[in-house]
Amino acid sequence: MNFFAVLLKESINSATPILLAALGGAFTYYANVFNIAMEGMMLTGAYFGVIGSYFFGSWAIGLLFAIISSIILSTLFSFFAVYLHSDEFVTGIAINMLALGGTTYLLRSTFHVKGAFISSKIISIPSWKIPFLDHIPLLGKVISGYSAIVYIGFLLAIIVDIVIFHTSFGLRLRATGEEEVATRSLGINPLTVKFISAVLSGLFCGIAGAFLSLGYINLFSENMSNGRGWISLTIIILVKARPLGILLLSLLFGFFGALGVMLQNSSIPPQFTSMAPYIATLFALYVYSKQKRKGSL
Amino acid sequence: MRGIYKIYPPEVLALENVDWSLKKGEVHSIVGENGAGKSTLMKILSGLIKPSSGKIFIKDCHVIFSAPYQAMKMGIGMVHQEFMLIPSFKVYENVILGSEKDLSKFGGLLDKRKAKSIIKSLSEAYGFEIDINAAASDISVAAQQKVEILKQMFRKVEIVIMDEPTAVLTPQEIEELFGRLRKLKEMGKTIVFISHKLDEVLEISDRITVMRKGKKVDTILNKDITKNVLANMMVGRDVIFRVNKPFKTPGKAVLEVDNITVNSIKRKTLGPVRFNVYEGEILGLAGIEGNGQFELVEALIGAMALSSGKISVKGIDVTNIAIRDRRKYIGFVSEDRKYTGLALKGSIKENLIMTHHIKNEMHNLPFTINWNKGEIFAQRLIKDFSIVCRSISEQCISLSGGNQQKVVVAREFTLNTPFLLLDQPARGLDVGTIEFIHKKILDMREHGIAILLISADLDELFNLSDRLMVMREGKITGILDPSETTKEDLGAYMLGVKENV
Numbered sequence: 150m151n152f153f154a155v156l157l158k159e160s161i162n163s164a165t166p167i168l169l170a171a172l173g174g175a176f177t178y179y180a181n182v183f184n185i186a187m188e189g190m191m192l193t194g195a196y197f198g199v200i201g202s203y204f205f206g207s208w209a210i211g212l213l214f215a216i217i218s219s220i221i222l223s224t225l226f227s228f229f230a231v232y233l234h235s236d237e238f239v240t241g242i243a244i245n246m247l248a249l250g251g252t253t254y255l256l257r258s259t260f261h262v263k264g265a266f267i268s269s270k271i272i273s274i275p276s277w278k279i280p281f282l283d284h285i286p287l288l289g290k291v292i293s294g295y296s297a298i299v300y301i302g303f304l305l306a307i308i309v310d311i312v313i314f315h316t317s318f319g320l321r322l323r324a325t326g327e328e329e330v331a332t333r334s335l336g337i338n339p340l341t342v343k344f345i346s347a348v349l350s351g352l353f354c355g356i357a358g359a360f361l362s363l364g365y366i367n368l369f370s371e372n373m374s375n376g377r378g379w380i381s382l383t384i385i386i387l388v389k390a391r392p393l394g395i396l397l398l399s400l401l402f403g404f405f406g407a408l409g410v411m412l413q414n415s416s417i418p419p420q421f422t423s424m425a426p427y428i429a430t431l432f433a434l435y436v437y438s439k440q441k442r443k444g445s446l
Numbered sequence: 447m448r449g450i451y452k453i454y455p456p457e458v459l460a461l462e463n464v465d466w467s468l469k470k471g472e473v474h475s476i477v478g479e480n481g482a483g484k485s486t487l488m489k490i491l492s493g494l495i496k497p498s499s500g501k502i503f504i505k506d507c508h509v510i511f512s513a514p515y516q517a518m519k520m521g522i523g524m525v526h527q528e529f530m531l532i533p534s535f536k537v538y539e540n541v542i543l544g545s546e547k548d549l550s551k552f553g554g555l556l557d558k559r560k561a562k563s564i565i566k567s568l569s570e571a572y573g574f575e576i577d578i579n580a581a582a583s584d585i586s587v588a589a590q591q592k593v594e595i596l597k598q599m600f601r602k603v604e605i606v607i608m609d610e611p612t613a614v615l616t617p618q619e620i621e622e623l624f625g626r627l628r629k630l631k632e633m634g635k636t637i638v639f640i641s642h643k644l645d646e647v648l649e650i651s652d653r654i655t656v657m658r659k660g661k662k663v664d665t666i667l668n669k670d671i672t673k674n675v676l677a678n679m680m681v682g683r684d685v686i687f688r689v690n691k692p693f694k695t696p697g698k699a700v701l702e703v704d705n706i707t708v709n710s711i712k713r714k715t716l717g718p719v720r721f722n723v724y725e726g727e728i729l730g731l732a733g734i735e736g737n738g739q740f741e742l743v744e745a746l747i748g749a750m751a752l753s754s755g756k757i758s759v760k761g762i763d764v765t766n767i768a769i770r771d772r773r774k775y776i777g778f779v780s781e782d783r784k785y786t787g788l789a790l791k792g793s794i795k796e797n798l799i800m801t802h803h804i805k806n807e808m809h810n811l812p813f814t815i816n817w818n819k820g821e822i823f824a825q826r827l828i829k830d831f832s833i834v835c836r837s838i839s840e841q842c843i844s845l846s847g848g849n850q851q852k853v854v855v856a857r858e859f860t861l862n863t864p865f866l867l868l869d870q871p872a873r874g875l876d877v878g879t880i881e882f883i884h885k886k887i888l889d890m891r892e893h894g895i896a897i898l899l900i901s902a903d904l905d906e907l908f909n910l911s912d913r914l915m916v917m918r919e920g921k922i923t924g925i926l927d928p929s930e931t932t933k934e935d936l937g938a939y940m941l942g943v944k945e946n947v
């Protein structure tokens with residue numbers, strides 16, 4: 150496979166967890182819950198995905214574990230941030246730190262390893278080969294043969310768009326985020342809506358986490374989410390959480406991430422190449438603010 | 447509703463043993479001063495707040511509401527004073543929100559086409575001319591009110607409670623609203639109309655309930671009743687609608703506005719405008735909203751830069767001096783007491799001494815405030831302006847509208863400025879407070895202060911002004927003598943039919 154085909158494939162792979170987490174965060178964005186805990190939920194999902202897969206020998210149970218653990222964390226987040234009205238930012242930071250410290254501790258106490266846990270007993274999520282398309286030279290390699298979650302992620306972007314803009318729940322979600330008092334006056338409980346949005350973000354982050362440890366690669370390492378939750382947050386804010394915009398920007402960030410990895414083989418020092426996605430973030434923020442300024446005049 | 451009490455802890459009695467009834471198909475008004483309990487009573491009926499005791503019966507059935515949707519199921523809906531709309535949502539989305547479940551297919555997917563057609567036919571049936579695809583934030587206040595009424599109609603409400611619906615409308619829009627309310631009545635709906643504007647109440651109602659200090663004074667049929675009797679019931683004493691003001695010969699020019707203009711990016715929004723306000727004179731400024739009054743106010747207080755011209759007070763050129771320095775010459779009551787006039791979360795004390803705190807007598811050391819002196823000062827203002835509050839450190843946000851306005855007026859009227867700019871000083875207040883504020887304005891006139899009074903209330907302008915000035919499209923189109931002018935005549939100037947400058 151030539152360089153570009155690999156680059157494209159890697160881009161899509163590294164875009165997927167960002168895409169999933171950002172789609173989850175879109176729900177909380179529209180409900181006006183400032184959710185920065187995607188990072189922690191993803192990491193927790195990644196860890197428990199490995200646990201489920203390793204101990205039960207099934208990727209499905211791994212995925213289930215990932216989703217449940219991440220939802221539990223999001224419930225904890227919404228209990229504090231939504232019901233107790235604690236500061237969302239502080240709560241989110243606490244959740245992220247809890248996830249980082251907690252998974253690191255559990256990794257060491259359960260498997261007695263430091264850094265990363267690799268085992269052949271971790272069953273990964275199967276990859277799908279699309280019939281017919283798979284046999285087309287070059288193109289087949291680029292669009293076929295990904296982990297199932299990649300395809301699901303793309304599909305979810307469309308589904309989330311429909312849910313938010315064309316369903317009864319979406320209407321209530323956006324109304325709650327915009328005018329809580331008015332929504333309450335119409336017999337809708339804003340707390341319930343916000344809670345559901347947080348759970349949904351947990352669900353999506355759980356899938357993202359499972360993809361990290363069971364799809365993309367087959368191991369768990371400390372802090373393996375590595376800032377992806379934050380990049381998701383950036384994307385959400387940049388595109389005002391439009392699901393299709395999230396899809397597009399995730400691919401862009403995935404591309405820079407993959408570029409960073411691939412350039413490690415070149416003569417550029419790896420410390421610089423791994424900066425690529427973050428430099429891209431700053432650049433995107435620059436372009437965005439410029440445009441916003443133009444728009445306001 | 448029988449024996450309704452509402453107590454706000456620790457000891458505020460908002461409603462005391464209120465019995466009240468509503469007949470099918472009537473327009474029933476509830477009048478009372480701010481804080482009389484009219485809105486509280488209706489919020490109980492619409493399920494928004496729970497009564498401390500008492501029972502509600504509908505068609506002899508005892509009902510208990512713990513949330514608005516339960517009242518809505520029984521056919522009771524309320525149009526709140528502050529509209530409950532989602533700004534970015536389209537009109538039809540706002541209408542269906544909360545009751546959109548019936549319009550869904552395949553488990554939650556909205557049938558937007560069906561929703562639009564239902565709302566469209568509903569809006570036509572009631573004669574509302576409204577674009578159902580416009581965003582709520584893009585339409586006028588009057589149109590937003592139509593959306594609120596549509597919301598109730600969509601929910602098949604039988605009883606519509608309107609909380610101060612005319613407060614936000616222009617006179618023409620009020621007429622249109624009354625037309626719509628009459629139409630609703632013809633269609634068999636029952637309407638509760640909360641207001642403190644007596645003329646409106648007398649025009650629209652079948653029955654009138656008067657409330658005072660949390661108690662029901664009486665419910666009366668709207669015939670053979672005069673405005674004065676009603677006002678007396680409301681306030682508990684006689685109210686003088688006609689202000690007696692002694693004749694005064696105006697003195698020297700205090701405020702001199704010399705051909706000022708303000709240009710925005712697109713066009714010239716103000717001017718050139720030239721006028722003087724004299725010592726001991728109230729100059730009333732009339733005009734339909736949006737004809738340059740806003741720009742004139744901003745220019746005078748220094749919030750907007752002039753493109754040309756000069757403003758001086760007592761011969762001192764203030765055109766280019768900072769707002770803080772200008773406040774030595776210009777006192778200002780803003781039309782928007784909640785955002786411009788007050789720091790709502792600040793205490794009454796803090797709000798009262800703002801600007802006064804710059805004066806030397808408020809300091810011990812530079813950059814510090816002598817709070818003891820501040821407290822004495824604030825206490826004096828509370829007494830002089832009869833501001834009703836629980837304590838001097840209470841937040842302004844918890845005061846009634848009338849008392850909030852009194853805080854602003856107290857602060858600005860004691861600045862000892864030679865000129866006062868009053869922008870809608872009595873808007874949205876009850877008769878008692880209006881009477882009080884008008885008296886204070888006349889006191890200031892007695893003391894030789896020059897006053898520019900901007901108002902949308904023509905009665906207020908005619909009662910107080912020594913001269914009337916009309917603005918249209920950023921220019922002065924008329925100077926009139928209120929004693930020789932009729933309201934209709936003034937209206938003709940405001941609409942641009944007549945000009946005399």
